[in-house]
Amino acid sequence: FVISAAKIDPRLKAIATVSMYDMGAANRNGLKHGMTLQQRQQILRQAANQRYVEFQGGETLYTGGTQHSLTGDPVGDEFYDFYRTPRGEVTPAGASSQTTTRPTLTSNVKFMNFYPFNDIETISPRPLLLITGADAHSREFSEDAYQRAAEPKQLLVIPNAGHVDLYDRVELIPFDTLTTFFQSHLQ
Template identity: 60%
Template sequence: MGAAARNGLNHSVTLDQRKAMIDTAVAQRDVEFTGGPAEYTSGTVHELTTESTPIEREFYGFYRTQRSAVTPEGATPETTTHPTLSSNVKFLNFHPFNDIETVSPRPMLFVTGENAHSREFSEEAFRLAGDRKELVVVSGAGHVDLYDRTGVIPFDKLTTFFQTNLR
């Protein structure tokens, strides 16, 4: 999520765009500090159109249908999967791969879908990890498929990995 916020998918966000995101978030934080309403951003669309992207369609198919019966306490369909504008930029400072070498002496298993928009992040983590690592790319799967499509989740691989590496 940190790299996605900072750089966008396939490094599509420029430095100027990132600075503009920060400026907008700072202005919104001032609004909220003085008692103004929170503003929500990005997240899963609430309706599909002919212009909807494949990623929007994939996330809609999970978060806006019965597939996802999960709504955290206090959340509504309008806010679920929508971070606040003022907090969304916290992702800019989230660097989960920093110090990966402190984890990677331990075995690491990365699982991604062949068609997942997030695959680049799994591949980057795999590249940065130490020697005891495995990358499993699930054929035909997208990002959200690995949430609940039990027929494509590689449970056999997960079981073998954990039985071999957990003591």
């Protein structure tokens, strides 16, 4: 979201991301472009039908989000390890732990119209730092943004780090790099 904001707000003088996701691409294409056009069209049809169900007072459908048990899916299990354990689990007052981190079908498809990397080059000449884990399933998004962005830009790949590792594994988070980046560009 910071990429999208930086394109339209010149007050952002230096932009850094850690474990970035392009939620538009993830919803349109799936990870590593694993979703077909037919699958996407089916999701859109299902969401359109669901909007009418909800308009009539029917039950809300939830989709995606963090699973509630380990399943052997590496991406899902990585998110489970953070969001469904004391490591990162937070259920806001009044919320159900069954729906926390799970979007509704009708809201999630709106991401299919979200293109944060279009015109990313307009952020230049403001500096851009993209940090990702070498083992992160989300690495493709930082690499895509880096390829599209204009200079000055930097892509930092952290060895032995997955996506969620860069949330809280302080020994892996490049605090020195972030500090230097912001101190040198926010004078």
